Amino acid sequence: MVHNDHDGSRSRRTDGPSISAIPYQEASDGKITRLLSERERDLIAQISLTVRFGRGDTIYRAGDPAAFVYNISSGVARTYRALPDGTRAIIGFFFPDDLLGLAEEGAYVNSAQAVTAMTAYRLPLPALENLLRRDATLEWHILVKLCHELRDAQLHAVILKQQGALSRLALFLQLLDRSRRARDGGSGEIYLPMTRSDIADYLGFSLAAVSRSFRTLADRRLISFRDRRHLLIADHERLASLIAQQAPE
Amino acid sequence: MVHNDHDGSRSRRTDGPSISAIPYQEASDGKITRLLSERERDLIAQISLTVRFGRGDTIYRAGDPAAFVYNISSGVARTYRALPDGTRAIIGFFFPDDLLGLAEEGAYVNSAQAVTAMTAYRLPLPALENLLRRDATLEWHILVKLCHELRDAQLHAVILKQQGALSRLALFLQLLDRSRRARDGGSGEIYLPMTRSDIADYLGFSLAAVSRSFRTLADRRLISFRDRRHLLIADHERLASLIAQQAPE
């Protein structure tokens, strides 16, 4: 029997470092492209170690000296920031082939935790910088990846700017769906490795509101849940038109 | 008489391309650092042209083929996206020494306009890519700049996640103040080149709410306006503590 792989979090061949993104210049029909050549992956492999994290483990903390960049090979991570008002803001969710470890003046900007069990390549920053200053093509690929992350961060802001709770959640689901499609295609089912509370802290509303909004979308048959972690967008059209109008239908 | 320069938008010596950012590794005490060497600035100057925009002029539109990257030398720009619901989301404000022109698959992701009269260096993308693939150090500097922009975009999301209108506006003012301090220091006065409506579309609330929130902050003596475009943070402490507690004092 063919094993289940569409979660993107289990059973991925861990055959070395890998980085993917939607390109800056070349058309790719919305598809994510593997950026690194065999040689480049070897170069990175030579300076990196494989590390493993359990669900909920902390990968690094905001403010810590930034010693490493992480390249996820399996599992899902979240980055977040503790806000002055005592709440938590989730900055983003990270999947295999993503990079983790943004810093400013030598210190991590956000904290990072494993959402699921996770493996990653750990790249020491000095060695990485060395490598990049020597190999312009490899560096170019990192640059393209960074542009991808920048677009993601901007999209996050756009989602947060959305007024109604339903629109915001709908946009989030579209985002997950697009990323799913860009990666594998697969069954069409969206996988939610994160908790409702993670989603709330990512979308900027309360846990209760997330729950209610999911229910409303399900009641209107725009989505359907297989279980709490797996859902299907049942009506892409109406979901999109929900985002378009601000008045709740 | 010494002419007025603290707006950061007028009378800057346009002595060639220049890119600044808070570094990734090196400590700089929160200060913005000029990233490019003389030689690197020359290299960029050789492939670029100076272009000029009037207030409100469009620099490029989302979806257009991405032919250029812009390096602002004077004035302020905004990038934005038209949302399906008919509203506008402002992605960011851009100042001298910033880069403009993020693309995906060869097309601009956002639209860009001049907030004030503006001059910029216009870099053709193929020439730029060529340059970068040849010069790893220059490319490294662009990479550092991109990390800076990524942190900015993340901070934007954090601001939008803030619950109360006052907190959100206060955070925005802190952001502007930090960026002012990182650049010049100057008079301590914050300059708002953008309209109230721009601020509303950046912070994700209504024009009316921006106005009211400014008024409330001024009434409580946390800030003071010289005119609509220039304000002073009168009490940094209480402004910070306003952000820390969610309940309005």
Place this chain on the structure above:
DNA sequence: CGTTTTCTTGATGTAACTCAAGTCTAGTGG
């Protein structure tokens, strides 16, 4: 199989949106 964590659902208050009228400001032409 019991315990803990995560999630759902209900009731209430409030902050901010909308709509709308009025004021200020800057830019233009007489």
Place this chain on the structure above:
DNA sequence: CCACTAGACTTGAGTTACATCAAGAAAACG
């Protein structure tokens, strides 16, 4: 230089959507 006008901003009143508080249900875990 001043009057005029158009756009930008402020302020007010009513309404609604979501946060908050709180209790109950369902998974997940050992």
